[in-house]
Amino acid sequence: KTKQEKDLSPVVAAVLGFFVTARLLYLILTLPAIDMAHEAAITTSWSVYSALVLTLGFLLDHKFLRITSLLMFGLTIAKVFFVDLSELDDAIRVLVLIVLGGLLILGGYIYVRQRESLRER
DSSP: OOHHHHOOHHHHHHHHHHHHHHHHHHHHHTSTTTOOOHHHHHHHHHHHHHHHHHHHHHHTTOHHHHHHHHHHHHHHHHHIIIIIGGGSOHHHHHHHHHHHHHHHHHHHHHHHHHHHHHHHO
């Protein structure tokens, strides 16, 4: 096994940090000055944290950390489909799906480009 497969402490830290950081971001986003809706604040905080973990996974060149962040993104996308979209008007729902699809395509492109640059090192 590789060193990364033996040392999963960054992955454990990322999963545990998910609950703490997502909660803090949620509290910030629902402050009266920002006043974001509760479901939107949860989704945004999960997305921001997942992006931070993905970035950290690339910076540390840690495969399992990147996979963990993608699983977190998957959880966020499932929440968008099953919870957030059910509360939206049809026109806004279509717009949200278009934006989400574009972000997923962009994210996939960036992920592949970064992964290829790691292989070249």
